[in-house]
Amino acid sequence: MAAIRDGRSGYRHPFIVGTYFLGGVGDNPRTLVDLAMSQFSWSIRSHSNWWQLCQTQSVRHDWAEDAIKKDWEVTTSSSTAIVQLSERQIFYVLNELQGYALLRDQTHHCQVSCFERIWDSDRILSPASLSALNDAFSVLRTKKRFTESDSTMAIVDPTLHPLVYRHTLVSSPLLRTWPPPQLTDIYTLSQKYALLPSDVSISPLGEVEFISYINDIDPQLYKTTYLLLKNALTSFIPLFEHTLTDLHRNNPLQQRIPGTCRYTIWEEPDAPEHSDDEEGWVEYEREMRDWSLNRPINLPDVPLAGYPGGLERRRYEVSLKSKRLQFIVNVSEYCTISGQTEFTGTPWHVEGMMNERIVACGFLFTAVDNIRSCDVQFRMAISYPRGFHAGDTGATLRTWGFKDGDSCHQYIGSIPIRQGLAVVFPNIYQHKFTPITLGDISRPGKITVLSFLLVDPDILPIISTANVAPQQEAWIQKVLDDCLHTRLPTEIVEKIVDMVDGLMDEQESQGHSEKLRNERDRFRKMNDNYHFCIPFDIWNGPEMT
8 A cells, every 4th residue: 555656647636836847737728708608607507497498599598688788707816807708609608508408417416517627516415414414513513622713613623633654553454653755846745644534435336335434533423423424425426426527637628719819900109219218218118018908909719600519528437436435524614603703714725735635525515504605716727828929918918817927827616605515626626715794693604514525546545544543542442431341440441541552632633633734724825836826927938829
Protein backbone atom coordinates (compact mmCIF):
# COMPACT_ATOMS: atom_id res chain seq x y z
CA MET A 1 0.00 0.00 0.00
CA ALA A 2 1.29 3.46 -0.93
CA ALA A 3 0.18 6.66 0.73
CA ILE A 4 0.68 8.76 -2.39
CA ARG A 5 1.38 7.65 -5.91
CA ASP A 6 2.77 9.71 -8.81
CA GLY A 7 0.82 12.98 -8.90
CA ARG A 8 0.36 12.62 -12.66
CA SER A 9 -1.73 9.45 -12.21
CA GLY A 10 -5.46 9.41 -11.67
CA TYR A 11 -7.91 12.25 -12.21
CA ARG A 12 -7.08 15.94 -12.44
CA HIS A 13 -6.56 17.58 -9.07
CA PRO A 14 -5.74 21.06 -7.72
CA PHE A 15 -2.58 20.06 -5.84
CA ILE A 16 -0.17 21.56 -8.34
CA VAL A 17 2.36 24.39 -8.30
CA GLY A 18 0.89 26.22 -11.25
CA THR A 19 3.69 28.75 -11.44
CA TYR A 20 5.90 25.96 -12.80
CA PHE A 21 3.92 26.17 -16.05
CA LEU A 22 4.06 29.07 -18.49
CA GLY A 23 0.54 30.33 -18.99
CA GLY A 24 -1.04 29.03 -15.79
CA VAL A 25 -3.01 25.84 -15.20
CA GLY A 26 -6.61 24.79 -15.51
CA ASP A 27 -9.20 24.76 -18.26
CA ASN A 28 -9.18 27.06 -21.26
CA PRO A 29 -10.88 30.36 -20.41
CA ARG A 30 -14.49 30.99 -21.38
CA THR A 31 -15.35 34.22 -23.15
CA LEU A 32 -17.57 36.69 -21.33
CA VAL A 33 -20.36 35.83 -23.76
CA ASP A 34 -19.93 32.11 -23.09
CA LEU A 35 -20.19 32.69 -19.33
CA ALA A 36 -23.32 34.81 -19.84
CA MET A 37 -24.79 32.00 -21.95
CA SER A 38 -24.12 29.60 -19.06
CA GLN A 39 -26.04 31.95 -16.76
CA PHE A 40 -28.95 32.04 -19.19
CA SER A 41 -28.97 28.25 -19.52
CA TRP A 42 -28.87 27.74 -15.74
CA SER A 43 -31.65 30.30 -15.19
CA ILE A 44 -33.85 27.95 -17.23
CA ARG A 45 -32.55 24.59 -16.00
CA SER A 46 -32.81 25.54 -12.33
CA HIS A 47 -36.60 25.39 -12.59
CA SER A 48 -38.67 22.25 -12.28
CA ASN A 49 -39.86 20.50 -15.44
CA TRP A 50 -37.70 22.70 -17.68
CA TRP A 51 -37.03 19.71 -19.96
CA GLN A 52 -40.74 19.54 -20.72
CA LEU A 53 -41.29 23.29 -20.97
CA CYS A 54 -38.45 23.70 -23.48
CA GLN A 55 -40.47 21.65 -25.98
CA THR A 56 -43.22 24.29 -26.01
CA GLN A 57 -42.65 26.98 -28.64
CA SER A 58 -44.49 29.72 -26.76
CA VAL A 59 -42.39 29.14 -23.64
CA ARG A 60 -39.17 29.24 -25.66
CA HIS A 61 -40.33 32.50 -27.22
CA ASP A 62 -40.92 34.01 -23.76
CA TRP A 63 -37.50 32.87 -22.57
CA ALA A 64 -35.88 34.42 -25.62
CA GLU A 65 -37.75 37.71 -25.15
CA ASP A 66 -36.67 37.94 -21.52
CA ALA A 67 -33.05 37.08 -22.31
CA ILE A 68 -32.60 39.61 -25.10
CA LYS A 69 -33.83 42.43 -22.85
CA LYS A 70 -31.58 41.48 -19.95
CA ASP A 71 -28.13 42.71 -19.02
CA TRP A 72 -26.17 39.67 -17.85
CA GLU A 73 -23.65 40.43 -15.11
CA VAL A 74 -20.49 38.35 -15.45
CA THR A 75 -18.17 38.57 -12.47
CA THR A 76 -14.50 38.57 -13.43
CA SER A 77 -11.48 38.23 -11.17
CA SER A 78 -11.17 42.03 -10.86
CA SER A 79 -14.54 43.55 -11.80
CA THR A 80 -17.96 42.90 -13.32
CA ALA A 81 -18.75 42.91 -17.03
CA ILE A 82 -22.19 43.58 -18.51
CA VAL A 83 -23.04 41.29 -21.43
CA GLN A 84 -26.00 41.49 -23.77
CA LEU A 85 -26.71 38.27 -25.63
CA SER A 86 -27.52 38.33 -29.33
CA GLU A 87 -30.44 36.51 -30.87
CA ARG A 88 -28.08 33.90 -32.32
CA GLN A 89 -26.51 33.25 -28.91
CA ILE A 90 -29.91 33.00 -27.26
CA PHE A 91 -31.18 30.45 -29.76
CA TYR A 92 -27.94 28.49 -29.37
CA VAL A 93 -28.71 28.13 -25.65
CA LEU A 94 -32.35 27.21 -26.28
CA ASN A 95 -31.38 24.50 -28.77
CA GLU A 96 -28.61 23.29 -26.47
CA LEU A 97 -31.23 22.49 -23.83
CA GLN A 98 -31.99 19.31 -25.74
CA GLY A 99 -28.48 18.07 -24.96
CA TYR A 100 -28.90 18.83 -21.25
CA ALA A 101 -32.28 17.09 -21.30
CA LEU A 102 -30.66 13.96 -22.72
CA LEU A 103 -27.99 14.11 -19.99
CA ARG A 104 -30.63 14.06 -17.24
CA ASP A 105 -30.54 10.87 -15.17
CA GLN A 106 -34.24 10.21 -14.68
CA THR A 107 -33.60 7.01 -12.72
CA HIS A 108 -31.60 8.78 -10.03
CA HIS A 109 -33.31 12.19 -10.32
CA CYS A 110 -30.15 14.20 -11.04
CA GLN A 111 -28.89 16.57 -13.73
CA VAL A 112 -26.05 18.87 -14.74
CA SER A 113 -26.15 21.86 -12.42
CA CYS A 114 -24.93 25.46 -12.85
CA PHE A 115 -21.82 24.45 -14.81
CA GLU A 116 -20.26 21.46 -16.50
CA ARG A 117 -19.07 18.60 -14.26
CA ILE A 118 -21.33 19.76 -11.38
CA TRP A 119 -24.39 17.55 -10.76
CA ASP A 120 -27.26 18.10 -8.38
CA SER A 121 -30.52 16.60 -7.20
CA ASP A 122 -33.35 17.56 -4.88
CA ARG A 123 -34.71 14.04 -4.60
CA ILE A 124 -31.97 11.57 -3.70
CA LEU A 125 -33.42 11.12 -0.19
CA SER A 126 -36.99 11.19 1.07
CA PRO A 127 -38.11 13.72 3.72
CA ALA A 128 -38.31 10.84 6.20
CA SER A 129 -34.68 9.87 5.52
CA LEU A 130 -33.54 13.48 5.91
CA SER A 131 -35.41 13.72 9.20
CA ALA A 132 -33.79 10.52 10.46
CA LEU A 133 -30.34 11.85 9.55
CA ASN A 134 -31.00 15.12 11.34
CA ASP A 135 -32.16 13.23 14.44
CA ALA A 136 -28.95 11.18 14.36
CA PHE A 137 -26.83 14.32 13.96
CA SER A 138 -28.64 15.94 16.90
CA VAL A 139 -27.58 13.03 19.10
CA LEU A 140 -23.97 13.33 17.91
CA ARG A 141 -24.11 17.07 18.51
CA THR A 142 -24.87 16.56 22.21
CA LYS A 143 -21.52 14.79 22.59
CA LYS A 144 -19.60 17.84 21.38
CA ARG A 145 -18.60 20.98 23.23
CA PHE A 146 -19.59 24.18 21.45
CA THR A 147 -19.91 27.75 22.70
CA GLU A 148 -22.79 30.11 22.00
CA SER A 149 -20.52 32.22 19.81
CA ASP A 150 -19.67 29.34 17.44
CA SER A 151 -21.12 29.95 13.99
CA THR A 152 -19.51 26.80 12.54
CA MET A 153 -19.79 23.51 14.40
CA ALA A 154 -18.17 20.25 13.32
CA ILE A 155 -20.57 17.50 14.37
CA VAL A 156 -18.51 14.80 12.67
CA ASP A 157 -14.96 16.11 12.55
CA PRO A 158 -12.35 14.23 10.47
CA THR A 159 -9.58 16.49 11.82
CA LEU A 160 -9.89 14.76 15.20
CA HIS A 161 -7.65 11.70 15.66
CA PRO A 162 -6.01 12.07 12.23
CA LEU A 163 -3.03 10.19 10.87
CA VAL A 164 -0.04 11.76 12.62
CA TYR A 165 3.12 10.90 10.73
CA ARG A 166 5.79 9.17 12.84
CA HIS A 167 3.27 8.78 15.68
CA THR A 168 0.10 6.96 14.58
CA LEU A 169 0.36 3.16 14.49
CA VAL A 170 -0.48 1.75 11.06
CA SER A 171 -1.01 -1.89 10.12
CA SER A 172 0.66 -2.44 6.75
CA PRO A 173 0.73 -5.41 7.53
CA LEU A 174 3.20 -4.97 10.40
CA LEU A 175 2.16 -2.52 13.08
CA ARG A 176 4.42 0.51 12.88
CA THR A 177 4.37 4.28 12.72
CA TRP A 178 4.04 5.78 9.27
CA PRO A 179 6.61 8.14 7.72
CA PRO A 180 5.56 11.35 5.96
CA PRO A 181 5.38 11.26 2.17
CA GLN A 182 8.39 12.37 0.17
CA LEU A 183 8.15 16.04 -0.71
CA THR A 184 7.52 16.73 -4.39
CA ASP A 185 6.96 20.50 -4.23
CA ILE A 186 6.85 23.43 -1.86
CA TYR A 187 3.35 23.26 -0.39
CA THR A 188 0.89 20.53 -1.47
CA LEU A 189 2.02 17.70 0.85
CA SER A 190 1.73 17.82 4.61
CA GLN A 191 4.66 16.37 6.53
CA LYS A 192 2.65 16.19 9.75
CA TYR A 193 -0.94 15.09 9.17
CA ALA A 194 -3.40 13.35 6.89
CA LEU A 195 -7.13 12.82 7.25
CA LEU A 196 -8.25 9.20 7.58
CA PRO A 197 -10.90 8.11 5.07
CA SER A 198 -13.19 5.11 5.51
CA ASP A 199 -13.02 2.19 3.11
CA VAL A 200 -16.28 1.50 1.31
CA SER A 201 -17.39 -1.42 -0.84
CA ILE A 202 -19.76 -0.80 -3.76
CA SER A 203 -21.85 -3.78 -4.85
CA PRO A 204 -22.62 -4.63 -8.50
CA LEU A 205 -25.98 -2.91 -7.92
CA GLY A 206 -24.36 0.24 -6.52
CA GLU A 207 -25.14 -0.39 -2.85
CA VAL A 208 -22.65 0.80 -0.23
CA GLU A 209 -21.14 -1.02 2.73
CA PHE A 210 -18.69 0.60 5.15
CA ILE A 211 -15.74 -1.77 5.49
CA SER A 212 -14.00 0.31 8.15
CA TYR A 213 -15.15 2.74 10.81
CA ILE A 214 -15.89 6.43 10.19
CA ASN A 215 -13.44 8.60 12.08
CA ASP A 216 -15.27 10.44 14.90
CA ILE A 217 -18.34 8.13 14.90
CA ASP A 218 -18.17 5.18 17.29
CA PRO A 219 -19.45 2.15 15.34
CA GLN A 220 -20.50 0.38 18.53
CA LEU A 221 -22.63 3.24 19.85
CA TYR A 222 -24.12 4.58 16.62
CA LYS A 223 -25.08 1.59 14.48
CA THR A 224 -28.26 3.32 13.28
CA THR A 225 -26.22 6.35 12.20
CA TYR A 226 -23.95 4.08 10.15
CA LEU A 227 -26.99 2.57 8.45
CA LEU A 228 -28.37 6.03 7.61
CA LEU A 229 -25.00 7.18 6.25
CA LYS A 230 -24.71 4.00 4.21
CA ASN A 231 -28.08 4.66 2.59
CA ALA A 232 -27.21 8.31 1.96
CA LEU A 233 -23.89 7.43 0.32
CA THR A 234 -25.60 4.78 -1.82
CA SER A 235 -27.85 7.53 -3.18
CA PHE A 236 -24.78 9.66 -3.96
CA ILE A 237 -22.93 7.07 -6.05
CA PRO A 238 -24.73 7.92 -9.36
CA LEU A 239 -23.88 11.62 -8.92
CA PHE A 240 -20.23 10.77 -8.29
CA GLU A 241 -20.25 8.58 -11.41
CA HIS A 242 -21.61 11.45 -13.52
CA THR A 243 -19.09 13.97 -12.18
CA LEU A 244 -16.17 11.58 -12.70
CA THR A 245 -17.41 10.77 -16.20
CA ASP A 246 -17.42 14.47 -17.07
CA LEU A 247 -13.99 14.89 -15.46
CA HIS A 248 -12.44 11.90 -17.22
CA ARG A 249 -9.50 12.66 -19.53
CA ASN A 250 -11.36 11.04 -22.46
CA ASN A 251 -14.24 13.52 -22.11
CA PRO A 252 -12.70 16.95 -22.71
CA LEU A 253 -14.81 19.96 -21.80
CA GLN A 254 -16.53 21.52 -24.81
CA GLN A 255 -16.72 25.27 -25.32
CA ARG A 256 -19.46 27.11 -27.12
CA ILE A 257 -17.07 29.82 -28.38
CA PRO A 258 -13.54 28.51 -28.95
CA GLY A 259 -12.29 31.26 -31.30
CA THR A 260 -10.50 34.55 -30.77
CA CYS A 261 -11.13 38.21 -31.55
CA ARG A 262 -10.31 40.12 -34.74
CA TYR A 263 -9.98 43.88 -35.18
CA THR A 264 -11.88 45.60 -37.99
CA ILE A 265 -10.00 48.93 -37.91
CA TRP A 266 -6.22 49.23 -37.42
CA GLU A 267 -5.54 52.97 -37.86
CA GLU A 268 -3.81 54.26 -34.74
CA PRO A 269 -3.93 57.90 -33.54
CA ASP A 270 -1.17 60.02 -35.03
CA ALA A 271 1.87 60.68 -32.86
CA PRO A 272 3.07 64.29 -32.32
CA GLU A 273 5.46 65.57 -34.96
CA HIS A 274 7.96 66.97 -32.44
CA SER A 275 9.64 64.99 -29.66
CA ASP A 276 9.59 67.98 -27.27
CA ASP A 277 5.82 68.48 -27.53
CA GLU A 278 5.08 67.33 -23.96
CA GLU A 279 1.37 68.22 -24.01
CA GLY A 280 1.02 66.56 -27.37
CA TRP A 281 2.61 63.34 -26.14
CA VAL A 282 0.39 63.29 -23.02
CA GLU A 283 -2.67 63.69 -25.24
CA TYR A 284 -1.35 61.05 -27.64
CA GLU A 285 -0.88 58.51 -24.82
CA ARG A 286 -4.43 59.20 -23.62
CA GLU A 287 -5.79 58.73 -27.13
CA MET A 288 -3.79 55.51 -27.54
CA ARG A 289 -5.21 54.07 -24.31
CA ASP A 290 -8.72 55.00 -25.36
CA TRP A 291 -8.15 53.64 -28.87
CA SER A 292 -6.73 50.31 -27.65
CA LEU A 293 -9.71 49.71 -25.38
CA ASN A 294 -12.46 50.90 -27.69
CA ARG A 295 -11.44 50.42 -31.32
CA PRO A 296 -13.94 48.30 -33.27
CA ILE A 297 -13.49 44.60 -32.70
CA ASN A 298 -15.17 41.40 -33.85
CA LEU A 299 -15.51 39.19 -30.78
CA PRO A 300 -15.56 35.41 -31.22
CA ASP A 301 -19.06 34.02 -31.47
CA VAL A 302 -21.06 30.81 -31.62
CA PRO A 303 -21.08 29.02 -35.00
CA LEU A 304 -23.23 30.59 -37.71
CA ALA A 305 -25.12 27.30 -37.97
CA GLY A 306 -25.96 27.45 -34.26
CA TYR A 307 -25.80 24.63 -31.73
CA PRO A 308 -24.06 21.69 -33.45
CA GLY A 309 -25.50 19.03 -31.14
CA GLY A 310 -23.66 16.32 -29.26
CA LEU A 311 -23.51 17.92 -25.80
CA GLU A 312 -24.72 14.66 -24.30
CA ARG A 313 -22.10 12.44 -25.96
CA ARG A 314 -19.39 10.91 -23.79
CA ARG A 315 -16.51 8.81 -25.07
CA TYR A 316 -16.13 7.07 -21.73
CA GLU A 317 -18.54 6.47 -18.84
CA VAL A 318 -17.23 5.90 -15.34
CA SER A 319 -18.77 3.16 -13.22
CA LEU A 320 -18.01 2.83 -9.51
CA LYS A 321 -19.95 -0.42 -9.11
CA SER A 322 -18.07 -3.45 -7.78
CA LYS A 323 -15.25 -1.20 -6.58
CA ARG A 324 -13.63 -0.45 -3.25
CA LEU A 325 -13.54 3.29 -2.61
CA GLN A 326 -12.41 5.63 0.14
CA PHE A 327 -14.51 8.48 1.53
CA ILE A 328 -13.90 11.11 4.19
CA VAL A 329 -17.14 11.86 6.06
CA ASN A 330 -17.85 15.24 7.60
CA VAL A 331 -20.96 16.80 9.15
CA SER A 332 -21.01 20.54 9.82
CA GLU A 333 -23.59 22.99 11.08
CA TYR A 334 -23.58 26.70 10.21
CA CYS A 335 -25.59 29.01 12.42
CA THR A 336 -26.60 32.66 12.58
CA ILE A 337 -28.37 34.20 15.58
CA SER A 338 -29.24 37.86 15.14
CA GLY A 339 -27.23 40.02 17.53
CA GLN A 340 -25.18 37.07 18.86
CA THR A 341 -23.35 35.05 16.24
CA GLU A 342 -23.15 35.35 12.48
CA PHE A 343 -22.04 32.90 9.81
CA THR A 344 -20.14 35.12 7.39
CA GLY A 345 -19.43 32.42 4.83
CA THR A 346 -16.32 30.43 4.02
CA PRO A 347 -13.27 31.39 1.98
CA TRP A 348 -12.66 29.96 -1.47
CA HIS A 349 -11.06 26.55 -1.01
CA VAL A 350 -10.65 22.99 -2.20
CA GLU A 351 -10.98 19.97 0.08
CA GLY A 352 -7.93 18.30 1.56
CA MET A 353 -4.31 18.34 0.45
CA MET A 354 -2.24 16.10 -1.79
CA ASN A 355 -2.08 13.62 1.11
CA GLU A 356 -5.77 12.80 0.66
CA ARG A 357 -6.06 13.33 -3.12
CA ILE A 358 -9.76 14.17 -2.92
CA VAL A 359 -11.10 14.14 -6.46
CA ALA A 360 -14.80 14.95 -5.96
CA CYS A 361 -16.98 16.37 -3.19
CA GLY A 362 -20.58 15.50 -2.38
CA PHE A 363 -22.72 17.76 -0.17
CA LEU A 364 -26.17 16.93 1.19
CA PHE A 365 -27.98 19.76 2.95
CA THR A 366 -30.04 17.81 5.46
CA ALA A 367 -31.47 20.81 7.34
CA VAL A 368 -32.01 24.41 6.22
CA ASP A 369 -34.00 26.28 8.84
CA ASN A 370 -35.04 29.97 8.72
CA ILE A 371 -32.63 30.80 5.89
CA ARG A 372 -33.64 33.39 3.29
CA SER A 373 -30.43 33.08 1.29
CA CYS A 374 -27.14 31.21 1.34
CA ASP A 375 -25.43 29.87 -1.77
CA VAL A 376 -22.64 27.49 -2.64
CA GLN A 377 -20.49 29.17 -5.30
CA PHE A 378 -17.84 27.80 -7.65
CA ARG A 379 -14.84 29.07 -9.55
CA MET A 380 -12.21 27.35 -11.69
CA ALA A 381 -8.55 27.94 -12.45
CA ILE A 382 -7.86 28.78 -16.08
CA SER A 383 -4.84 29.02 -18.33
CA TYR A 384 -3.95 32.23 -20.16
CA PRO A 385 -6.23 33.27 -23.02
CA ARG A 386 -4.81 32.64 -26.49
CA GLY A 387 -4.87 34.58 -29.72
CA PHE A 388 -3.96 38.21 -29.00
CA HIS A 389 -0.96 40.48 -29.41
CA ALA A 390 1.23 40.95 -26.34
CA GLY A 391 0.02 43.90 -24.27
CA ASP A 392 -3.35 44.14 -26.05
CA THR A 393 -5.64 44.86 -23.09
CA GLY A 394 -8.43 45.89 -25.44
CA ALA A 395 -8.58 42.34 -26.81
CA THR A 396 -8.27 40.41 -23.55
CA LEU A 397 -10.57 42.66 -21.52
CA ARG A 398 -13.43 42.66 -24.01
CA THR A 399 -13.12 39.00 -24.97
CA TRP A 400 -12.41 37.25 -21.65
CA GLY A 401 -12.61 40.02 -19.05
CA PHE A 402 -8.87 39.94 -18.23
CA LYS A 403 -6.29 42.68 -17.96
CA ASP A 404 -2.63 42.44 -17.02
CA GLY A 405 -2.12 41.11 -13.49
CA ASP A 406 -5.65 39.72 -13.02
CA SER A 407 -5.95 36.37 -11.25
CA CYS A 408 -6.40 33.46 -13.64
CA HIS A 409 -9.76 32.12 -12.51
CA GLN A 410 -13.36 32.41 -13.64
CA TYR A 411 -16.60 32.29 -11.67
CA ILE A 412 -18.78 29.49 -12.98
CA GLY A 413 -22.02 29.72 -11.06
CA SER A 414 -23.80 29.25 -7.77
CA ILE A 415 -26.59 27.11 -6.32
CA PRO A 416 -29.06 28.35 -3.69
CA ILE A 417 -28.83 26.10 -0.64
CA ARG A 418 -32.10 24.41 0.27
CA GLN A 419 -33.12 21.42 2.37
CA GLY A 420 -32.66 18.14 0.54
CA LEU A 421 -30.26 19.54 -2.07
CA ALA A 422 -27.46 17.16 -3.05
CA VAL A 423 -24.58 18.42 -5.16
CA VAL A 424 -21.41 16.71 -6.40
CA PHE A 425 -18.56 18.59 -8.05
CA PRO A 426 -14.90 17.99 -8.93
CA ASN A 427 -12.27 19.18 -6.50
CA ILE A 428 -10.50 21.05 -9.33
CA TYR A 429 -13.19 23.70 -8.70
CA GLN A 430 -12.88 25.90 -5.65
CA HIS A 431 -16.08 26.43 -3.70
CA LYS A 432 -17.35 28.66 -0.92
CA PHE A 433 -20.51 29.24 1.09
CA THR A 434 -21.92 32.76 1.12
CA PRO A 435 -23.09 34.45 4.36
CA ILE A 436 -26.41 33.40 5.83
CA THR A 437 -29.32 35.82 5.53
CA LEU A 438 -32.10 35.02 7.99
CA GLY A 439 -35.73 34.71 6.97
CA ASP A 440 -36.99 35.84 10.38
CA ILE A 441 -34.38 37.84 12.30
CA SER A 442 -36.10 37.05 15.60
CA ARG A 443 -35.21 33.36 15.24
CA PRO A 444 -31.91 31.52 14.75
CA GLY A 445 -31.08 30.12 11.34
CA LYS A 446 -29.00 27.05 10.66
CA ILE A 447 -27.74 24.83 7.85
CA THR A 448 -26.60 21.25 8.38
CA VAL A 449 -24.47 19.71 5.64
CA LEU A 450 -23.28 16.13 5.28
CA SER A 451 -20.11 15.84 3.18
CA PHE A 452 -18.73 12.80 1.38
CA LEU A 453 -15.23 13.47 0.03
CA LEU A 454 -14.06 10.89 -2.51
CA VAL A 455 -10.40 9.90 -2.63
CA ASP A 456 -9.21 9.45 -6.22
CA PRO A 457 -10.28 5.89 -7.16
CA ASP A 458 -7.63 5.67 -9.89
CA ILE A 459 -4.63 5.87 -7.55
CA LEU A 460 -3.39 3.33 -5.02
CA PRO A 461 -5.37 3.41 -1.74
CA ILE A 462 -4.17 5.81 0.92
CA ILE A 463 -3.87 5.05 4.64
CA SER A 464 -7.40 4.78 6.04
CA THR A 465 -9.32 3.57 9.07
CA ALA A 466 -8.89 0.08 7.60
CA ASN A 467 -5.18 0.40 8.50
CA VAL A 468 -5.44 2.45 11.68
CA ALA A 469 -7.23 1.09 14.72
CA PRO A 470 -9.38 3.63 16.57
CA GLN A 471 -7.15 6.15 18.33
CA GLN A 472 -9.99 7.45 20.52
CA GLU A 473 -9.04 6.65 24.10
CA ALA A 474 -12.67 7.08 25.18
CA TRP A 475 -13.83 4.37 22.76
CA ILE A 476 -11.33 1.84 24.13
CA GLN A 477 -12.12 2.86 27.70
CA LYS A 478 -15.82 2.16 27.14
CA VAL A 479 -15.20 -1.24 25.55
CA LEU A 480 -12.98 -2.31 28.44
CA ASP A 481 -15.45 -0.96 30.99
CA ASP A 482 -18.26 -2.93 29.38
CA CYS A 483 -16.19 -6.13 29.32
CA LEU A 484 -14.28 -5.92 32.58
CA HIS A 485 -16.17 -3.70 35.01
CA THR A 486 -17.61 -6.68 36.91
CA ARG A 487 -14.22 -8.37 37.19
CA LEU A 488 -11.67 -5.59 37.64
CA PRO A 489 -11.66 -2.34 39.58
CA THR A 490 -11.95 0.87 37.58
CA GLU A 491 -8.40 1.85 38.52
CA ILE A 492 -7.00 -1.32 36.92
CA VAL A 493 -9.03 -0.75 33.76
CA GLU A 494 -7.66 2.80 33.51
CA LYS A 495 -4.10 1.51 33.88
CA ILE A 496 -4.72 -0.99 31.09
CA VAL A 497 -5.94 1.85 28.86
CA ASP A 498 -2.85 3.89 29.71
CA MET A 499 -0.67 1.00 28.54
CA VAL A 500 -2.33 0.73 25.13
CA ASP A 501 -0.14 2.28 22.43
CA GLY A 502 -1.51 4.58 19.75
CA LEU A 503 -4.34 6.21 21.70
CA MET A 504 -5.13 9.92 22.12
CA ASP A 505 -7.17 11.52 24.85
CA GLU A 506 -9.52 14.38 24.01
CA GLN A 507 -7.02 17.12 24.84
CA GLU A 508 -4.27 15.61 22.66
CA SER A 509 -6.69 15.08 19.78
CA GLN A 510 -7.93 18.67 19.99
CA GLY A 511 -4.33 19.87 19.91
CA HIS A 512 -3.60 17.92 16.73
CA SER A 513 -6.88 19.11 15.21
CA GLU A 514 -6.00 22.76 15.81
CA LYS A 515 -2.53 22.33 14.30
CA LEU A 516 -3.99 20.47 11.31
CA ARG A 517 -6.55 23.21 10.69
CA ASN A 518 -3.88 25.89 10.87
CA GLU A 519 -1.75 23.95 8.40
CA ARG A 520 -4.72 23.57 6.03
CA ASP A 521 -5.43 27.28 6.27
CA ARG A 522 -1.84 28.03 5.22
CA PHE A 523 -2.23 25.55 2.36
CA ARG A 524 -5.46 27.27 1.26
CA LYS A 525 -3.69 30.61 0.93
CA MET A 526 -0.77 29.08 -0.96
CA ASN A 527 -3.16 27.15 -3.20
CA ASP A 528 -4.66 30.49 -4.18
CA ASN A 529 -1.25 31.94 -4.96
CA TYR A 530 0.13 28.93 -6.82
CA HIS A 531 -2.96 27.58 -8.57
CA PHE A 532 -6.16 29.64 -8.61
CA CYS A 533 -4.85 33.20 -8.52
CA ILE A 534 -1.81 33.07 -10.79
CA PRO A 535 -1.49 36.60 -12.25
CA PHE A 536 -2.18 36.96 -15.96
CA ASP A 537 0.90 38.27 -17.79
CA ILE A 538 -0.45 40.03 -20.86
CA TRP A 539 3.07 40.58 -22.20
CA ASN A 540 3.97 36.89 -22.20
CA GLY A 541 0.63 35.60 -23.39
CA PRO A 542 0.28 33.60 -26.62
CA GLU A 543 0.54 35.75 -29.73
CA MET A 544 -1.91 36.03 -32.59
CA THR A 545 -1.46 33.44 -35.30
